[in-house]
Amino acid sequence: MSLLSLAIWTPILFGVVLLALGRDEQAGAVRWLALVGAVVSFLVTLPLYGGFKLDTAAMQFVEKSVWIERFNVNYHLGVDGISLWFVLLTAFINVVVVIAGWEVITRRVNQYMGAFLILSGLMIGVFCALDGMLFYVFFEATLIPMYLIIGIWGGPNKIYAAFKFFLYTLLGSLLMLVALIFLYTKSGGSFDLATWHKLPLSGTAQTLLFFSFFAAFAVKVPMWPVHTWLPDVHVEAPTGGSAVLAAIMLKLGAYGFLRFSMPIAPDASREWAWLIIALSLIAVIYVGLVAMVQRDMKKLVAYSSVAHMGFVTLGFFIFSDIGVSGGIVQMIAHGFVSAAMFLSIGVLYDRVHSREIASYGGVVNTMPKFTAFALLFAMANCGLPGTAGFVGEWMVILGAVKFNFWIGFGAATALIFGAAYTLWMFKRVYLGPVANDHVRALKDINAREFLTLGLLAVPVLYMGIYPKPFTDVMNVSVAELLKHVALSKLN
Amino acid sequence: MIDKASWIAVYPEIVLLVMACVIAMTDLFVKNPRRTSTYVLTLLSLGVVALLNGLYAQGGQTIYAFGNMVVSDSMGNWLKCFATIAVMVTLVYGRPYAADRDMLRGGELFTLAMFSLLGMSVMISGNNFLVIYLGLELLTLSSYALVALRRDNATATEAAMKYFVLGAMASGFLLYGLSMMYGATGSLDVNAVFKAIASGQIKHQVLVFGLVFVVAGLAFKLGVVPFHMWIPDVYQGAPTAVTLLVAGAPKLAAFAIIIRLLVEGFLPLAFDWQQMLAVLAIASLLLGNLAAIAQTNLKRMLAYSTISQMGFVLLGLMAGVVNGNTLSAANAYSSAMFYMVTYVLTTLASFGVILLLAREGFESEEIADFAGLNQRSPLYAGVMAVCMFSLAGIPPMVGFYAKLSVLQALISSGQGVHIALAVFAVMMSLIGAFYYLRVVKVMYFDEPITATTVSAPLDVRAVLSVNGALVLLLGVVPGGLMSLCANAIVQMLKT
Numbered sequence: 001m002s003l004l005s006l007a008i009w010t011p012i013l014f015g016v017v018l019l020a021l022g023r024d025e026q027a028g029a030v031r032w033l034a035l036v037g038a039v040v041s042f043l044v045t046l047p048l049y050g051g052f053k054l055d056t057a058a059m060q061f062v063e064k065s066v067w068i069e070r071f072n073v074n075y076h077l078g079v080d081g082i083s084l085w086f087v088l089l090t091a092f093i094n095v096v097v098v099i100a101g102w103e104v105i106t107r108r109v110n111q112y113m114g115a116f117l118i119l120s121g122l123m124i125g126v127f128c129a130l131d132g133m134l135f136y137v138f139f140e141a142t143l144i145p146m147y148l149i150i151g152i153w154g155g156p157n158k159i160y161a162a163f164k165f166f167l168y169t170l171l172g173s174l175l176m177l178v179a180l181i182f183l184y185t186k187s188g189g190s191f192d193l194a195t196w197h198k199l200p201l202s203g204t205a206q207t208l209l210f211f212s213f214f215a216a217f218a219v220k221v222p223m224w225p226v227h228t229w230l231p232d233v234h235v236e237a238p239t240g241g242s243a244v245l246a247a248i249m250l251k252l253g254a255y256g257f258l259r260f261s262m263p264i265a266p267d268a269s270r271e272w273a274w275l276i277i278a279l280s281l282i283a284v285i286y287v288g289l290v291a292m293v294q295r296d297m298k299k300l301v302a303y304s305s306v307a308h309m310g311f312v313t314l315g316f317f318i319f320s321d322i323g324v325s326g327g328i329v330q331m332i333a334h335g336f337v338s339a340a341m342f343l344s345i346g347v348l349y350d351r352v353h354s355r356e357i358a359s360y361g362g363v364v365n366t367m368p369k370f371t372a373f374a375l376l377f378a379m380a381n382c383g384l385p386g387t388a389g390f391v392g393e394w395m396v397i398l399g400a401v402k403f404n405f406w407i408g409f410g411a412a413t414a415l416i417f418g419a420a421y422t423l424w425m426f427k428r429v430y431l432g433p434v435a436n437d438h439v440r441a442l443k444d445i446n447a448r449e450f451l452t453l454g455l456l457a458v459p460v461l462y463m464g465i466y467p468k469p470f471t472d473v474m475n476v477s478v479a480e481l482l483k484h485v486a487l488s489k490l491n
Numbered sequence: 492m493i494d495k496a497s498w499i500a501v502y503p504e505i506v507l508l509v510m511a512c513v514i515a516m517t518d519l520f521v522k523n524p525r526r527t528s529t530y531v532l533t534l535l536s537l538g539v540v541a542l543l544n545g546l547y548a549q550g551g552q553t554i555y556a557f558g559n560m561v562v563s564d565s566m567g568n569w570l571k572c573f574a575t576i577a578v579m580v581t582l583v584y585g586r587p588y589a590a591d592r593d594m595l596r597g598g599e600l601f602t603l604a605m606f607s608l609l610g611m612s613v614m615i616s617g618n619n620f621l622v623i624y625l626g627l628e629l630l631t632l633s634s635y636a637l638v639a640l641r642r643d644n645a646t647a648t649e650a651a652m653k654y655f656v657l658g659a660m661a662s663g664f665l666l667y668g669l670s671m672m673y674g675a676t677g678s679l680d681v682n683a684v685f686k687a688i689a690s691g692q693i694k695h696q697v698l699v700f701g702l703v704f705v706v707a708g709l710a711f712k713l714g715v716v717p718f719h720m721w722i723p724d725v726y727q728g729a730p731t732a733v734t735l736l737v738a739g740a741p742k743l744a745a746f747a748i749i750i751r752l753l754v755e756g757f758l759p760l761a762f763d764w765q766q767m768l769a770v771l772a773i774a775s776l777l778l779g780n781l782a783a784i785a786q787t788n789l790k791r792m793l794a795y796s797t798i799s800q801m802g803f804v805l806l807g808l809m810a811g812v813v814n815g816n817t818l819s820a821a822n823a824y825s826s827a828m829f830y831m832v833t834y835v836l837t838t839l840a841s842f843g844v845i846l847l848l849a850r851e852g853f854e855s856e857e858i859a860d861f862a863g864l865n866q867r868s869p870l871y872a873g874v875m876a877v878c879m880f881s882l883a884g885i886p887p888m889v890g891f892y893a894k895l896s897v898l899q900a901l902i903s904s905g906q907g908v909h910i911a912l913a914v915f916a917v918m919m920s921l922i923g924a925f926y927y928l929r930v931v932k933v934m935y936f937d938e939p940i941t942a943t944t945v946s947a948p949l950d951v952r953a954v955l956s957v958n959g960a961l962v963l964l965l966g967v968v969p970g971g972l973m974s975l976c977a978n979a980i981v982q983m984l985k986t
Contacts, residue, residue, distance in 0.1 A: 019869075019873075066970075067968075067970065068892075068969055068970040068973060069970050069973075069974055070896075070970065070973040070974050070977050071895075071896070071899065071973075108865075108866075111865075111869070133895075136886065137886040137887055137891070140885055140886045140891070141885070141886050141887050143885065144880060144885060147928070147931075148931075148935055151932060151935060151936040152865075152935055152936060158936065159932060159936055162932070162936070163925070163928060163932070166924070166928060167921065167924060167925060167928075170885075170921055170924055171921055174917040174918070174920065174921055175914070175917070177895070177898065177917060178898065178902065178910070178913055178914055178917060181895070181898055181899045181902045181903075181913070182902055182910070184899065184902075184903075185899075185902055185903045185905065
């Protein structure tokens with residue numbers, strides 16, 4: 001078994017063992033086993049970075065064997081510069097989430113931990129799949145654990161949120177399924193992505209395919225105006241669920257644009273780029289404004305996720321090196337930062353059981369250590385230079401200005417909104433005098449919480465100060481992708 | 492003079508018939524209220540029959556026996572093998588339920604199940620209108636009696652009555668259609684009818700007239716809109732163990748006679764019957780999915796879900812012949828067969844859980860009865876959840892690959908109409924996902940209304956676990972079963 005298979009199946013195997021053997025009576029053992037599973041799963045992804053060759057755009061660590069002979073579906077895995085970091089990010093966030101759920105989850109611990117481990121394996125599968133059907137199976141299968149996580153451990157309105165999440169995303173991906181089968185037929189019976197990338201397609205076919213993929217990925221990203229599920233779901237999901245959803249699951253959609261829409265339908269992508277750019281700009285500006293008026297912290301961060309993901313899609317569809325790389329960097333950065341934001345809210349929620357901004361005030365007085373972390377993450381969320389949030393946004397804006405000054409200008413204004421809503425929330429929650437007895441009674445974070453936030457603070461700072469390891473990996477692959485997209489596939 | 496090969500071809504059916512009679516006799520001497528020895532003997536005989544059918548199917552030979560009256564081919568033998576296993580599994584799940592409800596005072600449950608299986612086998616092997624009809628009647632008559640097995644239960648009796656009246660009418664339809672076909676072509680033999688129609692000498696109008704009745708009869712047996720009225724009532728009214736006997740294995744036999752009649756017999760009329768199937772499929776997908784949303788009774792919900800699932804099977808069957816070209820036939824029919832087999836597998840497991848939760852004096856057939864099942868028994872909740880996700884067509888459950896292969900058959904035909912139908916079908920399965928998810932929601936998100944633990948005899952537990960695991964595992968490695976169906980259909984089409 002080679003590395004990618006290990007990365008996918010180790011967490012799934014641990015998850016299945018937890019589901020099969022875990023009992024609430026031995027919750028302690030279950031937690032430790034989950035942690036061991038998550039750490040081992042993360043460790044097996046590290047050699048991927050070590051062994052990755054920077055000078056080629058070809059897929060690396062490729063595995064290929066026949067899976068479903070009748071439909072010529074292959075178990076075909078591989079990573080390139082675009083997907084490599086997401087494999088590591090997923091496994092890393094999984095460790096953080098397991099630690100974050102340590103004391104918070106007391107009921108059905110094995111199912112909680114098992115669901116997260118299986119989910120992380122499935123998501124790594126999405127990033128590694130080089131076969132259209134394999135991709136789809138992993139992509140869809142992620143819905144099941146997430147549905148259960150939201151529905152079982154979620155807030156008061158969890159059932160509405162779970163159904164909305166499942167059905168909304170299923171709607172998009174079912175159209176993609178039809179598109180995948182259509183491509184299978186067109187390519188003479190192949191689900192191979194590389195074959196699809198080379199397949200010449202007529203303009204109409206490309207447009208139809210582009211919009212089928214758009215349905216699946218735009219919902220997942222989520223792009224305005226199909227973003228409405230995200231705030232509802234984030235508010236109700238448990239902290240760990242929100243973190244994984246924002247950090248990884250949204251990236252599945254953006255990644256799909258790079259792997260499917262752009263290379264398979266390059267002509268349609270160029271033709272309809274204006275639409276994506278327009279929607280992205282609306283997301284960064286309008287949704288940024290919407291975030292400003294939120295009273296619920298989780299909703300605020302959810303809208304801020306939509307705005308940040310707007311930068312990602314904007315970067316992709318200006319078709320320049322710096323834009324696409326910036327988009328990918330922004331995805332990784334947002335993975336760390338949004339997870340951190342949600343976990344910070346989780347820390348407060350566990351103590352006060354309120355997500356309302358108005359329930360807090362002056363938290364810095366009682367929780368100084370925690371506030372230091374929260375400040376760092378808030379700064380990263382605004383895109384302050386020196387934090388992870390800056391690099392990607394800056395690259396995207398640079399690319400956008402080169403592409404069209406006014407688009408760049410619009411995106412840059414959004415940074416101001418980002419700073420405004422994040423800092424205003426920070427001010428209202430953390431600064432000022434102690435607002436009420438709840439805040440007065442707050443205890444600062446314990447060692448476990450310190451560990452989870454610390455684990456996230458390190459990459460947030462590192463990526464801001466020295467982003468080279470991140471951008472180096474993707475340069476060649478992004479250049480290759482853009483070269484491919486620039487060529488017409490019309491026949 | 493009947494040659495030896497003929498006897499060999501029907502050997503599994505002979506074993507079944509003999510053992511059904513033997514079991515009926517020996518059961519008279521069984522005193523045990525749970526009929527353990529009858530049960531074991533039945534399972535053993537069915538096991539032998541399944542094994543025989545499996546071996547025949549492995550052998551892959553096609554034998555026409557008794558002057559073309561019956562055929563033993565790979566497709567038929569696999570279907571018989573699966574049907575036999577399905578009946579075995581049904582009996583395992585159903586015995587504790589039946590024992591609690593006074594249905595085991597005699598061994599009728601076992602003998603009638605065996606006779607209905609014999610009917611299915613004859614249907615599947617039939618290569619002649621009359622043989623197929625005889626098999627069908629043997630199956631349905633046994634089923635009527637089975638549904639009425641709880642004599643003192645008003646809903647069961649009502650269901651039996653409805654089933655009987657509507658079923659008799661459908662048999663009448665089918666028989667009428669077949670006799671029209673006989674009148675037009677002058678033969679009862681499926682292959683001879685095929686040749687007669689293909690010759691183009693027979694007046695098209697007469698054939699289509701007969702065809703309408705045949706399709707209507709088949710549609711009734713399959714339970715698709717607008718011939719679906721009996722399905723919800725019988726599913727809900729019959730004792731659950733019998734519901735499973737009606738809902739599981741017979742679907743495979745119904746699929747077989749559709750193939751035998753429509754494909755092997757009337758393939759030259761494909762243009763006509765494909766249009767009929769398209770209408771039936773669209774109506775079934777629409778009505779089945781929409782009506783299922785409104786149900787609170789799980790058995791009734793599964794009944795409507797069956798209707799929509801059968802719509803999917805019809806979509807696969809109607810994609811075989813494009814513009815008179817039969818190139819994609821094997822692809823289309825094998826996808827339908829795969830769909831049917833996996834559907835039966837999933838149905839078995841989901842009804843298995845319903846049967847398991849039913850206790851003496853408590854039916855556990857309302858969806859609300861499943862509240863918080865995950866806390867009472869994670870294993871059975873898991874099995875049920877896997878089944879629901881499979882029926883909803885979410886990967887990696889096997890139901891997804893069934894939908895995938897049918898959609899692929901539709902889209903590969905390259906017709907704009909077919910692609911539109913595929914989009915319609917996936918939109919309908921989105922609606923379907925809602926009510927399947929609701930069952931998962933009730934089991935996982937709601938608090939239990941009772942704290943009683945779920946207990947089951949060892950045999951039920953073992954079979955149910957394997958059954959549930961198969962729904963998931965066949966989803967992780969679906970290749971084998973898919974190739975099996977493909978090979979069986981290719982071979983059937985060759986002859």
